[in-house]
Amino acid sequence: MERIKLGNTGLKASKLGFGAMHLPKVSVEESDRLLNRALDMGINYIDTARAYQDSEEKVGRVVSKRRDECIITTRSHTWKMGIESYKKDFETSLKTLKVDRIDFYGLHSVNKKEELDMVMGKHLEFLKKAKEKGDIGHLLISGHNHITMTEAVKTGEFEMAFFPFNVIEKEPLDMLIEEANRRNVITVVMKPLGGGVIPHIPLALSFFLSYNVDLIVPGVASLKELEENFRVIEENKKLTKSELEKLEKSVEVLGKDFCRRCSYCQPCQSNIMIPFIHGIHQRCYGKPMDENIEYMLNTMGKRLLPSLKTCTECGQCEEQCPYNLPTRQRIKDIISMVTA
Ligand code: SF4
Ligand code: SF4
Incomplete structure (x- = not known):
């Protein structure tokens, strides 16, 4: 080279x-x-x-x-x-x-x-x-x-x-x-x-x-x-x-505020896998919405629910994120989609 x-x-x-x-x-x-x-x-x-x-x-x-x-x-x-x-x-x-x-x-x-x-x-x-x-x-x-x-x-x-x-x-x-x-x-x-x-x-x-x-x-x-x-x-x-x-x-579907999976926000005190959560959120709220999302929320979403509910909203992940991603809000969004 x-x-x-x-x-x-x-x-x-x-x-x-x-x-x-x-x-x-x-x-x-x-x-x-x-x-x-x-x-x-x-x-x-x-x-x-x-x-x-x-x-x-x-x-x-x-x-x-x-x-x-x-x-x-x-x-x-x-x-x-x-x-x-x-x-x-x-x-x-x-x-x-x-x-x-x-x-x-x-x-x-x-x-x-x-x-x-x-x-x-x-x-x-x-x-x-x-x-x-x-x-x-x-x-x-x-x-x-x-x-x-x-x-x-x-x-x-x-x-x-x-x-x-x-x-x-x-x-x-x-x-x-x-x-x-x-x-x-x-x-x-x-x-x-x-x-x-x-x-x-x-x-x-x-x-x-x-x-x-x-x-x-x-x-x-x-x-x-x-x-x-x-x-x-x-x-x-x-x-x-x-x-x-x-x-x-x-890449139109990604917008600007997508997670780069850099993990600077980790570790989370509640052991929530934050990049993974952003990936799910992207699939739920991206345009167009992922066509398998209903199946995913019913399976993976339900399995994740207990862990998501342990989020204390301490905000540390957001302070550490160089892209200012709203992790707490996205966790809430996923919880409400799974429990809707
Ligand atoms: S706000 Fe929630 S997801 Fe973020 S570090 Fe704190 S407990 Fe973890
Ligand atoms: S620091 Fe921000 S961009 Fe990086 S993995 Fe965490 S949420 Fe995603």
């Missing part, structure tokens, strides 16, 4: 990256197989995060043996818990990845202006020192809000910016991508498949070939997905007008 230059870093990476956020869903053996296959195919950019359960451990098993062949990115969301937690998480990443240097390291899920202001103090100072020491190659920031991410890029402190961009979420085209390109900040597309809800994978990935973004990093959980992603990016065919229309039509 062709390599592209990464900003001013002197590094080169495959345009298609390996998103390791779904590795917790697969066995250790399968994860070894996927990562080795990706490296064999020439995919040399691997992205993980402390928040992705055992993803770093699984990545570490393979990259520690093939360190010279890959560029590793990881990041931590524990900046929210203060500088000491964040520092500790960095040490944990080095150990679990079994490396002595992380190519790109930084701040995960900085979504609000006040959060950006917060990380620009002690957290940034810590990252810069780690970079000076050589423990980190380059600094990155990731976030779900395109305005906050544009502000982050403008600070000039980060060499890489991660943000969601896809056929449903085109807001980065307003300013963010242009600003990053102007400053030679590496742009990394998160959620290229909308967290798995965009149905046409080949069209969804070809969509990016018309835009000036550097890396596309879909999450991978099977060899089939990996090979399909690879084929689309290798073919390098931009969408035709009719293909774009087909793709746009296929």
Whole structure:
């Protein structure tokens, strides 16, 4: 796979990256197989995060043996818990990845202006020192809000910016991508498949070939997905007008406030599987309504009812959701549909 230059870093990476956020869903053996296959195919950019359960451990098993062949990115969301937690998480990443240097390291899920202001103090100072020491190659920031991410890029402190961009979420085209390109900040597309809800994978990935973004990093959980992603990016065919229309039509039903299954809202104190609840809500209230919905509500809905009724309405899930999804209201909607 062709390599592209990464900003001013002197590094080169495959345009298609390996998103390791779904590795917790697969066995250790399968994860070894996927990562080795990706490296064999020439995919040399691997992205993980402390928040992705055992993803770093699984990545570490393979990259520690093939360190010279890959560029590793990881990041931590524990900046929210203060500088000491964040520092500790960095040490944990080095150990679990079994490396002595992380190519790109930084701040995960900085979504609000006040959060950006917060990380620009002690957290940034810590990252810069780690970079000076050589423990980190380059600094990155990731976030779900395109305005906050544009502000982050403008600070000039980060060499890489991660943000969601896809056929449903085109807001980065307003300013963010242009600003990053102007400053030679590496742009990394998160959620290229909308967290798995965009149905046409080949069209969804070809969509990016018309835009000036550097890396596309879909999450991978099977060899089939990996090979399909690879084929689309290798073919390098931009969408035709009719293909774009087909793709746009296929996602109309989702609207804007759909769940990306990122699980930032978890764990719920009542053990409610929140992304799953949003999936059901989508099927009940999407347009057109899922034709099997009556059957689903009578079976799965009734089974879920006792669990849904344990929601204390604490609101923690909504505070943690970068998309401000109204989980409490949706739980109530499902309860009333099931009991109607
Ligand atoms: S509001 Fe309900 S679903 Fe959300 S975290 Fe609290 S108990 Fe869980
Ligand atoms: S409700 Fe929000 S935080 Fe939770 S999985 Fe969906 S998009 Fe992510």
